[in-house]
Amino acid sequence: MNSKDTVAVASRSFSKNDFLIARLQESYSNIHLNNSGQTLQGDDLIKFLKAADKAIIGIEEISNTVLDKLPNLKVISKYGVGLNNLNLNSLKAKGVKLGFTPGVNKQSVAELAFTLALISLKKIHSNHIDILQGQWPQEKGSELYKKNFGLVGFGNIGQKLASLIQPFQCEILFFDKKKYTKNEMSAICKEFHLNPRLVHQVTLSKILNQSDILSIHLPLEDGTLNIIASKQLNQLKKNVCIINTARGGIVNETDLFNFLSHNPNAFAAFDVYEEEPVLSNPLFDIPNFFGTSHRSSLTHEGINAMGMAAIKGLDDNITLK
Numbered sequence: 108m109n110s111k112d113t114v115a116v117a118s119r120s121f122s123k124n125d126f127l128i129a130r131l132q133e134s135y136s137n138i139h140l141n142n143s144g145q146t147l148q149g150d151d152l153i154k155f156l157k158a159a160d161k162a163i164i165g166i167e168e169i170s171n172t173v174l175d176k177l178p179n180l181k182v183i184s185k186y187g188v189g190l191n192n193l194n195l196n197s198l199k200a201k202g203v204k205l206g207f208t209p210g211v212n213k214q215s216v217a218e219l220a221f222t223l224a225l226i227s228l229k230k231i232h233s234n235h236i237d238i239l240q241g242q243w244p245q246e247k248g249s250e251l252y253k254k255n256f257g258l259v260g261f262g263n264i265g266q267k268l269a270s271l272i273q274p275f276q277c278e279i280l281f282f283d284k285k286k287y288t289k290n291e292m293s294a295i296c297k298e299f300h301l302n303p304r305l306v307h308q309v310t311l312s313k314i315l316n317q318s319d320i321l322s323i324h325l326p327l328e329d330g331t332l333n334i335i336a337s338k339q340l341n342q343l344k345k346n347v348c349i350i351n352t353a354r355g356g357i358v359n360e361t362d363l364f365n366f367l368s369h370n371p372n373a374f375a376a377f378d379v380y381e382e383e384p385v386l387s388n389p390l391f392d393i394p395n396f397f398g399t400s401h402r403s404s405l406t407h408e409g410i411n412a413m414g415m416a417a418i419k420g421l422d423d424n425i426t427l428k
Contacts, residue, residue: 113137114421115156117147118165118186120410127414134418149173156180163417164193171197184420187404187413188212189354191327199427206420210263215409217267220352223376223397224320225251227348230374232397249319251275257318258282259311259335260325260353268322269306270299280318282311284330315342320350327354337362346372352403355380360390367395378403 114135116122122140131138139159141147147155147167153176156162161182169183174197183198184206198205226232229248237244256272258265258281269279279301287295287308296303311334314321321343325331335349336359343349343366351358360381367373367390376397380388383401390396404413 108136109134110136112160112181113139113158114161114163115139115141115159116163117141117152117155117167118163118417119144119146121163121165121186121414121417124410124414126411127418130415131418135421153177161421163421166192169193169198174198174201174203182206182421182424184417184424186417189326191354195427202426204424204426206417206422206424208416208420210267211412211416212404212409213263213267215406216264216352216403217271218406219378219399219403220264220268220322220324220350221271223350223352223378223399224256224322224348226397227350227374227376228254228320232376233394251277251320253277254319255280255317257314257321259314259321259323261285261287261308262324264352265322265324266295266299268324269301273299273301273305276302277305279306280309280314281306282309282314311339312342315339316344318347319344320348322350323353323357325353325357327356331357333357333359335359335363337365340366343373345370347374349373349375350377351375352378355383360388364389364393367393371395 112135114131114137116138119141121127122142128140141155152167153173156177159180161184162180163184163186165186169192171194174194180203182204183193188209188211190207228251230246231248234244252275254277256277256279258268258279261281261283265281272279292303292306295301296306323335325334334357340362363375367375374395378399379401385398391398404410
């Protein structure tokens with residue numbers, strides 16, 4: 108039991124999870140939870156973390172300004188998989204260690220991406236509401252079987268999604284900045300029971316031209332901001348289904364709106380947006396768009412896996428170089 112270090116849990120969802128709190132209390136006795144029900148920002152976040160030696164951070168923005176005012180902080184452990192809300196250069200400069208487990212929620216996110224793909228193909232996103240309104244629409248959808256499934260990003264989640272697609276005998280085309288060797292691909296195919304004849308690393312342009320379904324699985328960083336914009340969208344098939352469970356800002360939403368408006372047979376299903384929560388987004392006003400509220404990792408299993416990884420990261424962490 109560590110009674111020396113104070114742990115501040117900034118994440119509001121972790122702070123109301125009895126299972127995770129109990130697991131954390133097994134290792135640390137000095138714990139502060141964010142019971143405000145709010146995502147802490149700026150001065151409120153600084154005040155909350157001021158006395159902490161270690162912190163569990165979810166979506167809270169840890170900027171250089173915040174870190175400058177937290178001289179006692181020694182460790183930040185990430186609750187979740189994205190690091191775009193952490194200023195890694197500042198962590199490195201100030202010697203703050205990072206606890207992080209990549210891909211800890213891959214099953215939950217891959218399952219939602221798979222679900223959104225089926226919703227998009229089957230055109231069933233509004234069917235329940237139609238029936239409640241006294242309508243009985245008979246719009247035709249499409250099968251997933253033997254479609255070209257494009258994955259923009261082939262890390263933990265992209266690979267897991269490929270395994271879910273495998274039984275449908277799709278051609279899986281993927282783009283990734285990492286060039287996978289033959290041995291690496293052989294190991295991935297073996298681990299996820301993929302048919303190596305159906306999995307191909309190709310250029311982004313080829314994926315855009317050939318995909319029937321395009322699913323985004325990239326981190327949000329300088330090189331991926333608006334990586335799918337007007338030029339790229341216009342390379343897609345006119346009946347393409349576009350899925351984004353990664354991060355808002357990777358797909359330019361204004362350009363996507365224009366693309367969907369001019370291509371009524373295309374469809375997009377997103378879980379993430381440039382601005383969240385979504386209060387006013389014109390994408391929700393067009394019939395060939397379906398949105399969920401950034402909930403791809405919100406399963407009981409996914410939350411517990413992320414929380415346990417964050418607890419582990421308080422002690423099992425790295426010094427950034």
